[in-house]
Amino acid sequence: MGSSRRFGVRWQAQRDTALDSVWSDRSSADPKRRRRFALPAHSKLVLVLLLLTAHCSLLTGCRRDMQDQPKAIAYRENSFYKDGTGSRPLVEGTVPRGYLRQEREYYTGKKSAAPSATPQTQTAATQSTSTPLYPDDVETIPMTITKADLDRGQERYNIYCSACHGMTGYGDGIVARRGFNKPSPANYHQDRLRQAPAGHFFDVMTNGWGAMPSYASQIPVEDRWRIIAYLRALQLSQQGNSPTVNDRGSSPTVREGSSRK
Amino acid sequence: MPQIFRHSTNYLARTTIFGAIFILFAALWVTAEIARSGWNTGAYIERQQPIQFSHKHHVGDDGIDCRYCHTSVETSASAGMPATAVCMNCHKQIWADSPYLKPVRDSFKDGKPLEWIRVHDLPDFAYFNHSIHINKGVGCSTCHGRIDQMPVVSQTQSLQMEWCLECHRAPENYVRPKEKVFDMEWRPRNSSKAEIAEGLDLKTKYHIQKPDVLTSCSTCHR
Structure with missing residues (x-):
């Protein structure tokens, strides 16, 4: 009790001095001067309250105008167009800068001087190499493949191809195992595909084949060739007697529940 | 008295x-x-989408890579939303008759785009580019959380400026080796000395700018 009393007294004293300092010019003749002295404490309080209010209103959405500007950004809907999409498809026949794609072999996987195509069926497997199965397609990859390209090919293969064709290319990826099997994804380790020219794989990736859709929108041209390079490595790795097989290619995953063709 | x-x-x-x-x-x-x-x-608020698409199933169970659908994440500002045709790559045979996928089939048939609800909605005055983050070693899960465990995707971070700056001020605490960028299980280092040193190494290796550049106003508000 004693201490509180002391405190009370001290506080009383402090309050008195504070009041004295505010009202010290009470005796001043100019009443305006007195008001100027009195106002700051009041306006400070108002300021603090205003700041608090402003802080609170930050939460409630006065920022929305800048937050959602009426401009086109990727995938934002846009009522201006009939189909409602802000991201517009290219007008048919548009050739963007750098997309002239004159090198036929590189961009289509077809031979430059195309011989008249001989009719062929998708499923025909020719054992002899004397009559080429895909005569239009380029035999080899029309770009230099470095180790980095091969690694990139492996990465892209694992992203886009392995879901159906499996990590080792037996056509036993997770999607195939979950029921995408009418027909099953191709097994790369069959004679038809071992002998197929590089351009055939490019053609399949670009335009689709059988049940497989086109992957042209997902895999750029350069990556398609790199994937083919990796496919070749995969094929070599499963031929067993190849001296070029290294540990990277010959680490098969366990194949489950899928028939090897 | x-x-x-x-x-x-x-x-x-x-x-x-x-x-x-x-x-x-x-x-x-x-x-x-x-x-x-x-x-x-909006963090941790699950957004119901027009289709009950589960990242947990597609990423966690099936192991499909992020980039299979979000194709442009390495090369452009937007990660890329898959066209309906990409869904149909698999779903023309798998679950082909499911009523859940009717909107997808309809969209595929009549060419009308699916209307997804944006989960991570940055303010329009903030510039964000996915590709630069991916290519400098910022992983998907750093910002998006464990997508592979989310049946319905929700934001796991505040996406507020203070959150962006947390990394822009000290990227060494968050960058990871590039080959781990799409790894959902990678955890941020818990700031032991060796781990910070590793982060600093990566910062040098990937030519990540100094904090005064990364925190400059015009880096994100342009």
């Missing part, structure tokens, strides 16, 4: 003074916490 207030009333005065300070700071603190909470930022 007897005193109106007893001495014990000083308690009240004292409490009021300290209380005012406390209440003021408490109010500020509560305001700040509300501003950071999911209620304001």
Whole structure:
């Protein structure tokens, strides 16, 4: 009790001095001067309250105008167009800068001087190499493949191809195992595909084949060739007697529940 | 004249003074916490989509890579939303008759785009580019959380400026080796000396700019 009393007294004293300092010019003749002295404490309080209010209103959405500007950004809907999409498809026949794609072999996987195509069926497997199965397609990859390209090919293969064709290319990826099997994804380790020219794989990736859709929108041209390079490595790795097989290619995953063709 | 207030009333005065300070700071603190909470930022609020698409199933169970659908994440500002045709790559045979996928089939047939609800909605005055982050070693899960465990995707971070700056001020705490960028299980280092050194190494290796550049206004507000 004693201490509180002391405190009370001290506080009383402090309050008195504070009041004295505010009202010290009470005796001043100019009443305006007195008001100027009195106002700051009041306006400070108002300021603090205003700041608090402003802080609170930050939460409630006065920022929305800048937050959602009426401009086109990727995938934002846009009522201006009939189909409602802000991201517009290219007008048919548009050739963007750098997309002239004159090198036929590189961009289509077809031979430059195309011989008249001989009719062929998708499923025909020719054992002899004397009559080429895909005569239009380029035999080899029309770009230099470095180790980095091969690694990139492996990465892209694992992203886009392995879901159906499996990590080792037996056509036993997770999607195939979950029921995408009418027909099953191709097994790369069959004679038809071992002998197929590089351009055939490019053609399949670009335009689709059988049940497989086109992957042209997902895999750029350069990556398609790199994937083919990796496919070749995969094929070599499963031929067993190849001296070029290294540990990277010959680490098969366990194949489950899928028939090897 | 007897005193109106007893001495014990000083308690009240004292409490009021300290209380005012406390209440003021408490109010500020509560305001700040509300501003950071999911209620304001939208974090941890699951967004129902027109199709019950489960990232947990496609990424976690099936192991499909992020980039299979979000194709442009390495090369452009937007990660890329898959065209309906990409869904149909698999779903023309798998679950081909499921009523859940009717909107997908309809969209595929009549060419009308699916309308997804944006989960991570940055303000339009903030510039963000996915590809630069991916190519400098910022992983998907750093910002998006464990997508492979989310049946319905929700934001796991506040996406507020202070959150962006946390990394822009000290990227060494968050960058990871590039080959781990799409790895959902990679965890941020818990800031032991060796791990910070590793982060600093990566920072040099990937030519990540200094904090004064990364925190410059025009880096994100352009």
